[in-house]
């Protein structure tokens with residue numbers, strides 16, 4: 001029985017956000033409803049399409065051999081190389097055939113409970129806007145390139161697609177226990193910054209890694225970061241960095257293993273035993289860890305992005 005989620009729950013209804021649960025204070029634009037969906041996808045300019053094409057080309061120079069096989073296959077299955085920002089309607093039709101997912105446009109980051117609701121119904125909310133030339137190298141807010149290029153190819157993998165839906169359904173239970181921070185860590189270290197052990201080495205499947213040029217190389221090859229086999233209890237107690245390269249990555253054996261470790265275990269017990277804050281710093285290596293590579297942490301100790309340290 002799946003216990004990451006409450007199976008008796010009605011996931012078709014937008015959940016209420018319990019008053020005691022903290023989520024980022026986001027101001028809903030006047031033109032969107034409670035579902036936070038844009039009425040339609042943006043009409044991108046020729047410059048927007050050119051930015052997409054340049055971002056795409058930059059990633060394709062670094063991803064082969066470093067991105068998970070499932071991700072590279074997903075890019076191909078969805079013909080994401082056809083040029084310009086992909087049209088969500090076409091993308092959704094293709095995805096629907098493959099795994100029953102769709103891509104829906106949202107104006108900006110959306111509240112956690114709305115995000116959970118869309119995922120639980122196999123809808124992936126993607127930022128409508130695209131970055132500019134000025135923010136070409138780094139933006140904190142997820143844009144259409146991060147969301148569509150980074151996340152959507154993985155949704156063509158059937159097991160991963162199920163994991164993402166279960167993650168959304170897990171939001172209901174995490175809200176009931178007021179443990180969204182812990183569930184957020186799981187998302188961070190899997191969906192955004194996850195690594196996968198493949199036969200010929202460690203590959204990236206996390207969208208935060210795959211949508212930028214520096215972290216792909218750093219996460220898979222650099223000496224600085226720790227690489228530790230994923231243990232859900234441990235990951236949900238671990239803090240993370242939002243605006244810099246990660247000091248630690250967690251590695252899965254397979255998507256089946258990820259699904260087994262998360263969906264098929266007793267989260268009630270885990271949530272009851274979790275404190276409200278994080279136990280482990282994002283640089284920590286602890287006794288229970290199955291360490292793949294212990295990092296030098298040089299990049300982090302030198303002060304990271306702020307200090308201009310090299311991601312070695």
Ligand SMILES: [Fe+2]
Nearest residue numbers: 142192207208
């Ligand atoms: Fe993301």
